[in-house]
Amino acid sequence: MITSTMMDDLPLTVTQLFRHGSRVHAEREVVTWLGDASRRVTFAETADRTQRLAAGLASLGVQPGDVVGTFMWNNQEHVEAYFAVPCMGAVLHTLNIRLSADQLDYVIRDGGDRVILVDGSLIGLLAQAGDALRTVEHVVVVGEGDVSLLDRPVIRYDDLLRDPPSGFAWPHVEESAASMLCHTSGTTGSPKGVAYSHRSQWTHAMGAAAGGLHVSEGDRSLIVVPQFHANAWGLIYICWAMGSDILQPGPFLQPEPLVRFIEAEQPNFSAAVPTVWNGVLQLGRQTDIDLSSLQRVVVGGAAVPRSMVLAFDIDHGVKIVQGWGMTEMSPLGTLSIPPASAADDPETQANWRAKTGRLVPGVELRIVDGGIEQPWDGQSVGEVQVRGPWIARRYHNVDDPEKFTEDGWLRTGDVGLVEPNGFMQVVDRTKDVIKSGGEWISSVDLENAIIGHPEVVEATVIGIPDDKWTERPLACVVLTPHAFTTPSDLQQYLADKVAKWWIPERWTFIEEVPKTSVGKYDKKLLRAQHREGSLAIQGPADG
Template sequence: MRALMQDWSLTLDKIFDHAARWHGDREVVTRSVEGPITRSDYATLHRRAKQVSHGLLEMGIGPGDRVATMGWNSDRHLEVWYGAVGIGAVLHTLNPRLFPEQIVYIANHAQDTVLFADPACAALLAELLPQCPTIKRVIFLSEAAPEASFPAEAYEAWLSGRPADAAWGGFDENSAAGLCYTSGTTGNPKGVLYGHRSNYLHAMMTLQPDALNLSARDAVLLIVPMYHANAWGVMYSAPLVGAKLVLPGQKLDAAALHELIETEGVTYSAAVPTIWQMLLAHLKETKGKLTTLQRVTVGGSACPESIIRTLHDDFGVDVIQGWGMTETSPLATVSTPKRPGLSFEDSVPRKLKQGRIVGNLDLKLVDDAGARLPHDGRTFGRLMIKGPTVASGYYGAPHGSALDDEGFFDTGDVATIDADGDMQITDRAKDVIKSGGEWISSIDVENIAVGHPKAALCAVLGVVHPKWDERPILLVQLKPGQAAGKQEFLDYLDGRIARWWMPDDVVFVDEIPLGPTGKIDKKLLRTRLTGYELPFDPNLKR
């Protein structure tokens, strides 16, 4: 027996239609590429997105065609986003911070047809476009096109005068909507092809109180780039509830972000840990305040305890740690407490974990043979995930090729899950340190070490050891003007980690490199350590 309910397909055009109709006057604020702060609203952006659709249709762009963007968070980028998905085209966000050869591979693999780009990308595009034959047209997201060695147009001139009556929707909700590539730390980047239904469901899942808990009462500063897995899904969830959007453009220094937070009454924001470290350093130096910010989501890599405590103790801001990946749309777990009435001190151990699974998803831990492992908070295992917002395969690969026999996707992470369902990433499978048959979590040691008052960034790597197979070493990038010795950091760690987890060496480096998504680039660190020899004491007991 079929239910007697209306047939209402979950396509993303309905999200922006809803935002324009019911939250049309809600502000969208952008630090523009021209410099000044600009103000618009959902109704205006909806009309302009329809004009984008008209222009794309005039080019011959249709369902399934890839429309590429290369830019930071702005109102124009948002217009192109919805203008493309509204007519069934596939919005493909290119990350300008990837290596050029990776961008060329991605654009050619995706067979992008038209590219909308920020003017700051002009020099990069001059290098890339001769190697990307499928891109036939470039439109700069600006009032005037910068000088370029290739034919290009200015967005405002291209958009001007177009009708705003392009038809949206009318296609299957399982149609492709977006294409985002992994950062390709091993091998070529892989394409994750999102669907209208999966992104719509993800938006509703993130709005849950135990997830991002967004509402029309929020002003959202979206720091996480739109080219990072749909800006963690907020490009859909914020318009769905009519939250005010504050888009910082390319200016992501601490002073500029602090200005937007205070002048725009920001209540919620999302970014990787390095952004919050930078902002806290700025606030300390300038004696700045956070008068409206209530909560932030930290993701991309594990959040150090020092950030959680400083934001809470000094500014009254609640830190919500989230975990996910490109293949999970991306939000999958959130560190909201399950038990009511916890004090802040009691909640900190849970906030340091990646949290509980969002509704409609499922997790499991398995050993190397694929057998399920217990959720006791102690047993390490490979983290597997399943659900309607999780990839079944990669673009260009067979459907279902990334799944096990039960339909679970292997995240590549090693984790524990406790009895309350709180999941904690202990390492990437390729980074886990195996010492004497036991596992050491490099992430745990890093997060404690970076709490040292002289540390700017810390990384832990496993190094081959003649007796224990591997031992950890700690790499430290000191804050400017600071000096420290090896023993100072070992003394700091003493009593905070298990004795046998203690690094065998502390190496001070000028820089700990970050990848394009803000994560520590351990592959590059290992390359830089070529020739390093681990101090070895055969009498030392662990």
């Protein structure tokens, strides 16, 4: 009988990832886009600045367990904070710059932030947090900005790094200790905090890398997904540990400046929400753009239309990989990398890449309907529930028994099915499924079909009341400039793409689909606009 092992119990921490990348990949670069040029530092230089930041924060009284907030774009300084704060034993709190003033006030209070690092260009937004800022002991400003808006003394980031010596001695940190705090986007109430452990960030980085991201030494990774959103999908830690250059777009997230950054720095990998890449795709249809350096792009946060996957492959030679997860999952759960047996033609590849994705190692998943676990047969549908080493089992400061099962699974709120080979397909969110005449309509599948029309830029679908069928889909569509497409045209287009009874009778053409703070379609707002009667609907009168 063997009752113990001979293996080292070295904690799995962010500090271990930091030390590895600093020494093994010292010459790789962190590159920040300034709009017309780049500034760059090596990993070794970043590591030195990171240690100086930790020493500077310690001089302000920050101790292990204290919370340090960031209100920042994706840039070099944000990378430094990603390592300095957790490695010194404190907790990094990434504040969403797109929250409402009330939500921001709530999140700062809920986190108990002692210090906040803020980009100078975002001072005005941070100032709207109001009374919550009075509980923050120090505000550190990165770059230039109107500090008078804060009506309080501030510390300049460069000054904080100027005096402390390099070579900060990292304390011993247990892998179970909190490393980061990230709040959900608050689309269904107040944002909820998820406190990530060092172990969760370490295992997530390794699991995501092994599960198909394939980021490695020599890659150049453009991280468009915000660092305030689900830890930038773990990519800061993954790229640092694996030796990929980290390309940061700063505030330049619109299609034109983003494409200029791509053309200038030649990334071969990137990650962002679908709305970002849809904008790039539309720009490419209006003018010549060069995406030839990009080999693969991870798209997550919302379902990726098959038409987008196919267009990027055929028009630009870019392979889209869909990722699925959520803040509570650190966030990665699946990646839509086609199996080795799949044919290599664009149509077949697009079919696989438009799926929600295959489970990555470390994530366990089950489909539950009516309290009964369903088989992985590609047909049985139910709520998607997950568990694993980087998946939350409770919220910070909030009890939510409806979100977590008694036997330790996270209820994702997604409805889906799983094929025998572990590929999952989300068919809808539980709150977005449309039940018409007793039958379910998948808003995700219907949206993806509509957006495949060549004159449709964006499309989303919500359920609205109907006298006969209880509920019917309302299609909210954004058309290309100067398009003359009618509801009848779109209904004919859908005739051979979805079930006949799925096709909407009611349509509304809008200038833009409203977005949430993390770039997802805001269906809650569209439902409110419908109730208020502010949407111009073409079709039968409402029931």
